[in-house]
Amino acid sequence: MLLWCTTTLFLIVFAYYEYRSWKRLAHIPGPLAAHFSIYWLLRHAWTGNLFPCLIEAGDRYGELVRIGPNLLLCSDPDELRRISGIRSEYTKGPAYDAGCVTDGEPHVASERDPVKHKALRGKMGPGYSVDVQPAIDRHVSAMVSLMERKYVTEPGRQDESPARFMDFGQKTHFYALDCIGDFVFGESFGCLRKDEDVHRMTEINDLSLRMVTVAGLVPWLPGLRSRWPFTYLLPKEGDKVGFGMLFGFAKDLVDRRTVPGAMPKSDMLQSFIRSGMTREQLMQQVYIHIIAGSDTSSNWARMTMLCLLTCPPSYLALQREIDASSASGRLSFPTATDAETRTLPYLDAVLRESMRLHPPSVSPSKLSPSKQRARGEARETVCGFDVPDGTQVGANVPGILRSTVIFGPDAGCFRPERWLETAGDGSGERISRMKQTLDIVFGAGEFQCMGKAIAWMEVRKLFVELMRRFDFCIINNLKPLHLESLAIMVVHDFSVRVIRRMAT
Ligand code: HEM
Numbered sequence: 001m002l003l004w005c006t007t008t009l010f011l012i013v014f015a016y017y018e019y020r021s022w023k024r025l026a027h028i029p030g031p032l033a034a035h036f037s038i039y040w041l042l043r044h045a046w047t048g049n050l051f052p053c054l055i056e057a058g059d060r061y062g063e064l065v066r067i068g069p070n071l072l073l074c075s076d077p078d079e080l081r082r083i084s085g086i087r088s089e090y091t092k093g094p095a096y097d098a099g100c101v102t103d104g105e106p107h108v109a110s111e112r113d114p115v116k117h118k119a120l121r122g123k124m125g126p127g128y129s130v131d132v133q134p135a136i137d138r139h140v141s142a143m144v145s146l147m148e149r150k151y152v153t154e155p156g157r158q159d160e161s162p163a164r165f166m167d168f169g170q171k172t173h174f175y176a177l178d179c180i181g182d183f184v185f186g187e188s189f190g191c192l193r194k195d196e197d198v199h200r201m202t203e204i205n206d207l208s209l210r211m212v213t214v215a216g217l218v219p220w221l222p223g224l225r226s227r228w229p230f231t232y233l234l235p236k237e238g239d240k241v242g243f244g245m246l247f248g249f250a251k252d253l254v255d256r257r258t259v260p261g262a263m264p265k266s267d268m269l270q271s272f273i274r275s276g277m278t279r280e281q282l283m284q285q286v287y288i289h290i291i292a293g294s295d296t297s298s299n300w301a302r303m304t305m306l307c308l309l310t311c312p313p314s315y316l317a318l319q320r321e322i323d324a325s326s327a328s329g330r331l332s333f334p335t336a337t338d339a340e341t342r343t344l345p346y347l348d349a350v351l352r353e354s355m356r357l358h359p360p361s362v363s364p365s366k367l368s369p370s371k372q373r374a375r376g377e378a379r380e381t382v383c384g385f386d387v388p389d390g391t392q393v394g395a396n397v398p399g400i401l402r403s404t405v406i407f408g409p410d411a412g413c414f415r416p417e418r419w420l421e422t423a424g425d426g427s428g429e430r431i432s433r434m435k436q437t438l439d440i441v442f443g444a445g446e447f448q449c450m451g452k453a454i455a456w457m458e459v460r461k462l463f464v465e466l467m468r469r470f471d472f473c474i475i476n477n478l479k480p481l482h483l484e485s486l487a488i489m490v491v492h493d494f495s496v497r498v499i500r501r502m503a504t
Pocket of ligand 1: 108109110121288289292293294296297300360361362363364441442443444446447448449450451452454455
């Protein structure tokens with residue numbers, strides 16, 4: 001009898017809770033299952049199908065969709081810019097907690113307190129004016145040299161047996177990691193030099209992205225990691241590989257750089273030290289830069305290569321543009337300067353188009369403000385819908401970037417020319433709308449990515465130097481690569497052949 005009463009009571013409380021939770025956002029359309037549980041979205045995220053599921057939800061249900069009991073998906077770029085704007089009262093939502101690497105102080109990306117976040121960004125700002133170009137050049141050269149050493153096939157020897165395969169996905173991850181190490185803390189990881197996943201960083205990073213994606217969707221999950229028995233599963237300082245190794249590495253690095261009498265360097269870390277950051281904040285800088293700046297840039301490079309390899313006219317048009325500039329002396333050798341690479345309109349169009357079709361990551365959801373009613377202001381509305389306090393609003397980045405209204409009726413297709421055609425459209429209004437919309441890949445306003453200009457420089461330089469020296473071919477024609485669409489895209493098995501075009 002007691003058991004029966006307890007079960008009935010439990011069911012009544014549960015039903016009441018579910019009813020209230022459903023009712024809060026019942027006026028917003030979305031898949032029925034998503035009104036009651038986050039499981040609908042979790043299933044797609046866990047199986048590496050996040051972006052297609054967001055695109056479909058936006059196409060099917062409209063500009064604002066309920067994709068979880070307290071989670072909305074917004075496909076209106078203007079609303080998203082307002083939400084992230086400087087004067088916006090939205091704050092970072094619980095999804096940002098999933099980005100915490102340790103139980104210590106949050107880093108700039110996971111800091112949810114707006115005042116602390118602003119202060120941290122302020123301290124980091126000057127570090128982002130450090131000249132990163134020499135470091136990027138070193139690693140473009142290291143990438144070229146690795147291909148020369150191990151992977152290139154001479155043009156007259158294409159019948160060479162066995163053919164040499166190179167995992168382009170892995171090498172671009174090495175490139176991005178080495179760049180970050182060099183310009184952020186003056187020590188490259190040496191992945192390209194050794195052609196090795198040093199400390200198994202990329203492997204463990206890829207494995208952890210699924211958990212980070214899930215933790216970003218289930219608000220209470222990140223909090224569990226500081227509780228027994230989950231604490232035992234966490235990486236620890238002293239581990240020989242992965243994030244645990246990273247803790248030891250960051251501690252050692254910061255100690256060496258802050259010890260009295262340490263030789264100052266000209267990297268970003270030096271600027272962060274000068275800004276008065278605490279030891280813990282400096283260590284967090286090491287983590288956030290590795291996390292924020294390596295997968296993202298390498299995904300952009302990978303998907304650009306895939307787009308080019310599957311669209312021969314664009315591949316050839318880009319090659320011709322680079323060759324012509326090179327032949328006329330407008331691209332320095334052995335490494336073109338950033339200013340020179342910016343003069344290549346077709347390269348710019350290719351990079352925008354690949355990023356548009358395959359954004360490297362999502363922007364975590366923001367929390368709607370809870371102050372309006374207290375001040376007697378109108379309630380918050382998004383895309384014309386009433387949005388209660390404390391609702392999470394996420395950006396449908398992949399969906400927006402395929403908008404036929406903004407990008408044209410063939411928005412689903414890789415066609416870099418769209419960025420050039422519209423450049424000549426009188427007022428230029430259409431092209432600026434397209435560029436502004438593409439920018440949501442980097443977030444907006446006070447949440448915007450701090451490394452946007454660096455990412456552009458890394459990828460532009462890489463493509464100029466690779467395309468003018470080598471030709472590339474897909475190995476597996478039926479499945480060029482394996483892609484998992486998580487909060488950050490994970491790419492595996494992108495094997496290519498590298499064939500020499502010119503002597504270096
Ligand atoms: C294609 C490459 C990249 C993409 C697509 C990208 C995208 C993003 C996104 C979506 C955010 C979060 C925005 C939000 O909270 O709404 C972010 C934050 C951030 N990114 Fe990037 N990123 C890229 C490369 C980089 C690089 C190379 C660096 C560093 C060198 C970097 C440093 C940061 C930092 C420090 C933040 C935290 C900003 C804050 O919370 O105030 N990113 N990025």
